[in-house]
Amino acid sequence: MKCLDTFLLIVTLAIGATAEASVRTCEPIKVAMCKNIGYNQTGMPNLARHTLQVEADVTLQTYSPLVQYGCSSQLHLFLCSVYVPMCTDKVALPIGPCRGLCESVYERCYPVLRGFGFPWPSELDCSLFPAENNHEHMCMEGPGERVPPIGTIPLDTATTNGRGACRRLVKPNSWVWVRGSGRCAQFCDAEVLWEAGERKAAEVWLATWAALSFACTLAAVGAQLACGDRGGAGERALVLVALCRCAAAAGWGVRAAAGRSAAGCAKDSMSPTRMLLAHDGLANPNCAVVFLLLYYFGLAASVWWVVAAGAWRASVLRPPASPVSARNDRHSSLLQLAAWGVPAALAAAVLVTRDVDADELTGTCFVGNQSSKSLLALVIIPEAICLLLGSVFLASGLRAILQRSPPVPAPAALLNAPPQPHTDQSLLRLGTFAALYAVPSTCILITWIYEYTWRDDWLAAPVPSTEPSTQPRPAFWVFLFRIFATQILGVMVAVWIATPRLKAFWKRISGPRKPTLAKCPTGPAPAPLTLQCYAAHSHSLPRHPHKYSTYRPPQHQSYRKPRHYHYSAGETIL
Template sequence: MKCLISLFLSIALVFETAAEASVRTCEPIKVAMCKNIGYNQTGMPNLARHTLQADADVTLQTFSPLVQYGCSSQLHLFLCAVYVPMCTDKVALPIGPCRGLCESVYARCYPVLRGFGFPWPAELDCSLFPAENNHEHMCMEGEGERAPPLGTIPLDATNAVGRGGCRRLVKPNSWVWVRGSGRCAQFCDAEVLWETGERKAAEVWLATWAALSFACTLAAIGAQLACGDRGGAGERALVLVALCRCAAAAGWGVRAAAGRTAAGCAKDSTSPTRMLLAHDGLANPNCAVVFLLLYYFGLAASVWWVVVTGAWRASVLRPPSTPGARNDRHSSLLQLAAWGVPAALAAAVLVTRDVDADELTGTCFVGNQSSKSLLALVIVPEAICLLLGTVFLASGLRAVLRRPVPLPAPATLLNAPPQPHPDQSLLRLGAFAALYAVPSACILATWVYEYILREDWLAAPVPSTEPSTQPQPAFWVFLFRIFATQILGVMVAVWIATPRLKALWRRMTGPRKPVLAKCPSGPPPTPLTLHCYATHPHTLTRHPQKYATYRPPQQQSYRKPRHYHYSAGETIL
């Protein structure tokens, strides 16, 4: 049965081939792209089932950008062999490309098509063409170009896109196309936007401020634990802000300890000896750890600052009769939001594999090489936190300005020390929350600056007759971002540690209890006896008249002083 089916199929194929051979006639090539290609006769229908050369010409025009990129030297011949095949009277079937020629062109040009979002056409499937040129199946092999062996691909995704898609970037020799991420990656040691001196200066600047922030926040947390004073909801949230800033500073420390290459670079999959700037942080454990510490705890610190501003506003608007009943009502929800939202965003980054390193410091974060990730995962969350905190601060400040000044209560004791105003701590907390917002706004401004101008920095200069300057990023902006990021930790540490260190110092150096004197040895001393004598009665003569008259001094009565005699013979008046 199977033999009969095969026989019928063979007979049908022979009749179809004969029909096509009877219909197809050789004619001169009219397509402009395929003239002077090496042969001048073609026949329709072609290998893509086009019956007219005009239809083939329209299809070939869609490949003009790919031909201009020059991803393969054999692309021109391959396309013409498919859409305008060679025709001769000696061979009934059209002579198209061989499979080796197709595979060579596919290996070099398919990454370019995929990079721009185009699939490989179905009529160009390499399995449709003969494996080799022989007397049974004639085909064109080209000029000897073959598919590169595995492991020696600088021509597959690297050179094809390096000469094509990555050519639109500044210094195209410093980039390589990566199939996994679908974008151009920078070599680890390439100097595209920053020079070696600027990198070293930024690394020293970062290490200095990160060490200062880590030491200050750690000391503040230690002072808080030593004093044991929990304070209000706002103060407790500030302690958590300090904890998050301490963990973020530890992330910078991991980056400094591991080094630029170990923390910010990864091996190229096509060439293990070549290092690329990390574009997929999960491939490098050091890069993943630095990202988690910086992104998660940095965003958590921003959310906890919003909690601080909200607690301050609630304390300002709360009546004095309810001192702390509402502080802990929603503490569980606040904990869930402050720790859960950053965790969800960090998980989204890990799933999409958007962890990448920046060229200046080699630190892994989000959006260092992708503008979309920078906008969606960094700028938008930080802008929302800053907006909410500013709204809470403005609302609380309005309530403070409208509050009447309370009259001082009368002191119950004459020598009682003056009591501090009950709103001083609240005003101090609000002032700190407002000061904290200033560096946060500056950091957000630097991210917006990078997002807007990054494409101009990385775009290759357009060739023109007039000399033009390539836009460069401002070095001081990125140094200021590092400073502002670390000064947030120093600020919150100083605010927390100052009153608590004072209280701890007073506790350590405060007045001690007086030491009781020892009793002297020997017999006890003779007790003192007191003798009182009253020799004159306390009487005054009253004048019978209503008003007393003047008397001479010698006639005035006076009290006779009493004499107190001690047993030692001493008389005291």
């Protein structure tokens, strides 16, 4: 009897093994979503108890929006390993995902499903899968999460999984994928890099310095117009620098008057009730006006500073006998075209490419606030070129001054000529100011390079790890210093222009100054001396023509009584 039972058990196990082998027959993958996944053979039933690939294909189609969203770079492999598992003739059971792969996908994609109101599917429960891949339980561990740097997949570049780019950013719930522009846009009130207190402090700081710069530059330009003194080419260029800085300060004023939301935010085209930080300058007129005033006139001021440095160099290298402004006036048309045309061309290019965007800290529209490529190409490179050209002009002029031979003594005929120190003093003032102007400009350029270098690290989402890590944040004082340096340029040029002209204007309206009386010596005042001449007395003899002749013989020489001069002090002096 026992032998019969043993025989029946062996037959039953053999039949079961044969049935299992027949069920697990490997077949080519027919599901389009899982082709070219890394393996090409599968077997049914799968881990979700589907017996046909058609059933698995229908279920996988329901996950297509989640795959396109890009919450996890391993989601595609995970789903295929569950619904279309790998099959090989050497292993009887299907090879599905490991528990680590499931947990990695769950950590990144479950918040997305929960946000849309969907639960995590029961057949994807991570406890159902092997803990590790070994000889007892084979499974697929996956290549790991691939989080490419922000510079590799730009925010403003549309990709097949564009929404996934937003999930790779810090605080992903503060971003939304804008299909029309093909980029991730930040919510207007979201605090991603800056807190509310920092925004408020930056806005007060900006308004204060912008008002001071606008008032100073406006006063300087008004003093120049009142005096009516054009000066040389360098001085005229600096007046235009002041005018450009005044217009740029007016741009900050427009931003302060309109407010953060009206000037730096725009409505989402997909949801009109949702406000996003401006990423398209043409969508908000206030944003476009602020950008034009800041970018165009700011870059024009840099170009005019280069013109002023070049004019100073030409004045230093020019022989004394040549006209002061002949060469500059000859090329004035080209200088005007370069100073106004180049910034206009760059501003037009920014508007055409729709690269105008607002920054989170102040809500001010500029270029490159959200795009690193635009920051490099349209801000850093033009400013660096202007700074380099101006520095070359200044260095060349300074070298010519240091190598200049001492002046030859003037001949005696020119010693009585009036001195002319005005030209040398003007050149000295112009060169000194052009050199001082380069210092804040260099600092501003360094802050732009700092932002361009570290922005990707600030915005990249932290990689999940067992060890706690600190998310890098931008230095608040660097951005405050940029605001200060930008506005102090206008104050500097205003002080340089207004100081001598206001002094001359004050002399003109106050009239000639009265002569200063000499101070009397201390002590008792002496009695005034009154000179009295008694040249004509009533007893004087009449003049005779022969009596006062030039030559007289000694015996006929007569003696004439000298005249007496009496002073009121009682003394008589002969």
